[in-house]
Amino acid sequence: MKSLHLLFTLLMCLGGTIGVHARELKAVSRMSYYTDETQAEILVYLPDGEARATLDGSETRYELRQGVNLLPLALDGLAMGPNLRQLTIEHPDGRREEHRVELLRLEPKRNEVKIDRLTGTLRVDGWQWLPVGFYSSLDGENFGFLRSEVTQGINLYSPYHNITDENREARMAYLDLCARLGFKVNYNVCSLAGSQGVGIGNNASQEEKLAALREEVLRVKDHPALLSYYIADEPDGQGVSPETLKRSYDLIHELDPYHPVSVVIISSLPARRYADTYDILMADPYPIPNGPVTEASRMIREIHEQMRFEKAVWLVPQVFGGGEIWTREPSAREVRAMVYGSILAGARGIQGFHRMPDSGSPLLWNGFKEVAVELQRIAPYLYDPAPQPVACDRPEVEAKLFRRGDNLLLVAQNNANEPLAITLSSEELPDAGEAWLLFENRRKAIEQGRITDMVGPFGTAVYRIETKAPASAVAAGNLLVNPSFEESVEAGQTTGGSGGAGGRGNGATQLPDARIARDGEVSLRLNNPFPGAGAARSLFPIDNEQDRTYILSVWARTDRRSLEANAANGTKMTFRLALGSLGEKEFELTDSWRRYEVVCPPQEYKRTHHGGAAGSITLLGEGTAWFDLAQITPDIAILTERTTDRKGFVVRLECYLDGGEIRYTTDGSEPKATSRRYEAPFEVRDVETVTARVFAGGKAYTPVSRVVAAHKALDAQVTYLQPYSAKYAAGGDGAMTDGVFAPLNAQAPLWHGYFGNDIDLVVDLGSVQPVRSVSMGFLQSLTAWVMPPRRLEVLLSEDGDDYRRAGVIDYGEARQGAGEYDYLRIPFRFDRLRAKARYVRIRAEHPQTLPSWHRVQGESWMFIDEIVVE
Known part of the structure; x- marks a missing residue:
């Protein structure tokens, strides 16, 4: 199929236009319904050319351009319930078309699920939400599985089950558990809607099944875990007519207009035939090993082309095999190719078929979870209504470019089972710059709007590009690593700390969330399935001094659902903020961003580990909270x-x-x-x-x-007659004269480290000038095995050949003078030199071994920082 070519432009007064190739004019309500939006919109897709439109015979004319046009309407002009609008479209050749558009307005509801027909994505409980989950059977062992997999980016569950009195308790139990964990449920009512077993007796009539369906919808429609009603599994393959499903569809929407209805089909052909029976269409191509991985994206692309701007489209990827007609499982890489290829083709939901938790290889399931975590990180980019095609010099590679604010995301999927050298190009890419591969911890240069790279077999390359420097509220004096949780080296984690879940298998989570942030693009999301479940984040320790005041602060918020759940239980939604033994405080959360802080006054502090005091964020209440811009500053x-x-x-x-x-x-x-x-x-x-x-x-x-x-040797050239260690390079040869002093931390990348070699270096002042003092500092650390030199000598020269000694310090063996985890800077200073020189030579004799009083015997390091010449 021909790939879609989207062109986004903005209408100054009438909304936006988005260019896209499709087959027919469409006019629909943008959202499946409206509750608390500021305005409603009619989406008009014009396949080609230009036209004019009027609503309900009004004199106001809307200029339509090729692609998508959004016509705004005041929400307060809509009555509660369905609102019909008559849209008249006049073409330049005189043709007129009449379209009736229904806009549904409802009272806000806490568990509402909407479909944005412009993007094919969901809004769940007011949040952008990308479903990535799995089918399974309704079995007790799945409860433990849910608790573990929610920590891995999985957020959707859809068990197969009939609706019977006998399993009612089990159904409610898994719904309740899913609500606590943060899962949503694609609720299976197939047995009552006409697709699979009946659940109330094989001889039940359709009227009896509809009566039972009514009862079940009324039972679950207000449940916080409910996402949609799943009414048919492959009806096109089972001979179930659209008319049969339409009755179930209409009944569900009559009883519960807040939740969509989903259907699975086995080919793209019946998508239009069953269009009146679903809001979400899932496709389940299972090609491996009988077909190529591209069969999944091909099917999604064909469905998406038919149903775009009308229905949401999801993929049911094959995460199973080795039975029935499938002689083997797909590999994890093949699953990756199917999922990402389908995302590029328009899928905005993933519900993998895995049968049971232990039914397949662990690597296959782990590969699917890896993709799930990745998709949650990039989900907000997938809400771009106009992803741009990206050219690649290899036809095996599909690629698209998504925009979110000032940032771009380029996703490239290799559909070949071999590594490929590729060149990606787009007019949307900057001429020069850098692309960060989100899930590989590496960067690639952008040159003339092109990225050249290597992508692995069935591999995915996800590049994030900043088109302008981001603004940040991080304080210049912040001491905390990765305060806004933006930095990561792989999906599902952020650097600068670690998380806790209060015990294995309880379902508490701490994950980055790219949907919402106070600073940057990512926040930290903590969820407790029950009060005090242990969702927490420990922060990297700082090098604090015991006579200083420190302030630990964080921005945080929760959601209305969590607040209401706690209020119903007579509890509060709280969290604890602590900076080691220096101080801690508990706070009550609200559903808007607020700044919280703990001021820790000076107090005696004994280090018991490398580094100093470590901050922590611990969620105490039941529910979900988001944290961002965590900082530790001195006073x-x-x-x-x-x-x-x-x-x-x-x-x-x-x-x-x-x-x-x-x-x-x-x-x-x-x-x-x-x-x-x-x-x-x-x-x-x-x-x-x-x-x-x-x-x-x-x-x-x-x-x-x-x-x-600002000394005489500032930025002076340094010649190293003995090399420093590549492990402790401090940024290179200029580190000794850059005016920057290293902190008291052996891990700080500002020390030049020597192992075995003496220090022998020459600082060139650029010209002969008076020199009255030379000073420098060395580090001493018991646990890092770093000791100062035994002897230090300074020599001066005017020509670089003849040197005269300016001073010698015989330091000898290092003194004890510090606790096991303390760091000391040992200063060496030569004053009153009263000399002229251009070249300053530093010789430091390496201690070689740890001092005799050290608790262990071994070889020592020697660390030096700034050389100051006055």
């Missing part, structure tokens, strides 16, 4: 950046205590309430000690100092 931060001429520093002081005022000095003295008040950034063009202090609420906080070194 005050001294921040520097280079001046435009690169010869000095601009110093900025930031206070993170509410109502705080900053007083500072530049001579190393302790600031008083009468010291200079900080009002604006200032320049430093020498070596100065900036000391700052916060005054707030009548209290003077602990002062903090930082040496700002």
Whole structure:
């Protein structure tokens, strides 16, 4: 089939137009129904050319362009229930078409599920929602399976079952469990709707089945886990007529207009024939091993072309095999190709057929879960109504480009079982830049609107591209790694911490959520299926100092469903924010973003592990909460950046205590309430000690100092006569003269590390000039096995050939002087040199082994940071 070519433009007054090739004019309500939207819209698809439209004989004319046109209507102009609008379309050749469009308006309901016909996607409980789940049988062992798989990105469950009195308790039990876990259910009523077994007796009449269907719909329609009613499994293959299913469809919508109806078909041919019996059409091509993986996307593409702007289209991928007519299971890579190929073809839901949790190979199921987690990360991009085709020099590769705000997402799927070198190109790609492969932790250059890469057998490449630098509210003095949860190296996780679930198998989850964020594109979602289930996030420890004040803050919110569930139980939706032993506090959540903080005053702190105090977020209430922009800041931060001429520093002081005022000095003295008040950034063009202090609420906080070194060797070239270790390169040869001092942490990437080699380097000042002091710092750490040099020598030269000794420090064996997990900076300084030189040579004798007093014996590292020449 010819791939769809979509072109999106925006109508300034009338809504948007989206160019797409299809076969017939369509006029429908954009949403399946409206509740709390600000406006309703009529979607008019014009296959080609231009036209004019009027509504209900009004004099207002809408100019229609080729593609999709959205005609806005005030929601308050619609009555509750169905609203019919007469749409008249006039073509340039004089032809007139009349279309009756029904817009349904309903009272808002907490578990409502809507279909956006523009995108074919769902809105569930007010949220964008991409279903990725599975079929199975109704069996008790599935309950444990649900608890484990909800942590893996699975969010949809659809068990096969008849509707009988005997299994009523089991049906309600799995619905209740799914609601607690955050699953939605494609509820199977096939046995009553005319497709499979009857469940109330094989000889039951259609009227008896419809009566039982009525009873079941009334029983489950308000359940929070309900997504849709599944009324027919392959009716085209079972000889079930559309007329039979239509009666069930109409009855369900009469009783419950808030939830869609779904049907599965085995080919694309009956899509139109059964169109009046479903809102969601699922297709179940099972091609492996009898056909190519592209059979899935081909079928979805044909259905999507027929039903676009009318119905939602889902894929039922083959996650089983080795029985009946299938001689083997598909591989996990084949499942990946089927799913992603179908997503590119228009599928916006995935319901895998897996039979039972233990019915297939674990690698096959794990491969499906991997795709599920990936799809949840990119789901918001799939709401783009106009994905653009992407050209590839290999015909085996399908690719499309999706837009979300200022960001682009390029998805390329290799349909061949071999690795391919590919070049992807699109006019939408920037001429130059970088693409981040979301699930591979690597980046590729964009050159002239092209990306050249290698994609594996049946592999998927997902590239995220920022078209402009994102704005962020992360404070410059933040100490926390990945505060906005944006960074990840694979799907389903974010760097900078780890999660907890309070015990194996209880169903508590912590997952990134790309649908909602306070800062950036991703938030952290925690869900407790019951109060105190243990959904939590531990944060990477900071290098705190025991005489400082620290503020741990986070933005957070919950949803109305969680608030109401807690209120019904007489409880509150709360979470705990803690910074190790420094402080903690519990907070009550609301359904809008709010900032919460814990201020931890100075106190004695004994390190018992690498790093310092670690923050944590623990959800206490039952339900779901989202967290973003988690930060740890000191009360005050001294921040520097280079001046435009690169010869000095601009110093900025930031206070993170509410109502705080900053007083500072530049001579190393302790600031008083009468010291200079900080009002604006200032320049430093020498070596100065900036000391700052916060005054707030009548209290003077602990002062903090930082040496700002605009020294003679700033940006000077360094020649290394002995190499430093590639493991601790600190960014390269310029690290020793960049004006940046390394923090007290052996893992900080600002130290040059030496193992076995002595330090022997030469700093070129560029010209002969007076030198009065040379200083540098070395690290000492018991647990990192880092010790200062035994001997340090500084030599000076005017020509680089003849050196004279400026000073020697025989330090000898390292002193104890620190706890097991403490870090010390050992300063070495040579003053009153009164010399002239262009070249400064540093020789440091490596300690080689750990000192005799160390609790273990072994080889030692030697770490050095900035070399300051004054």
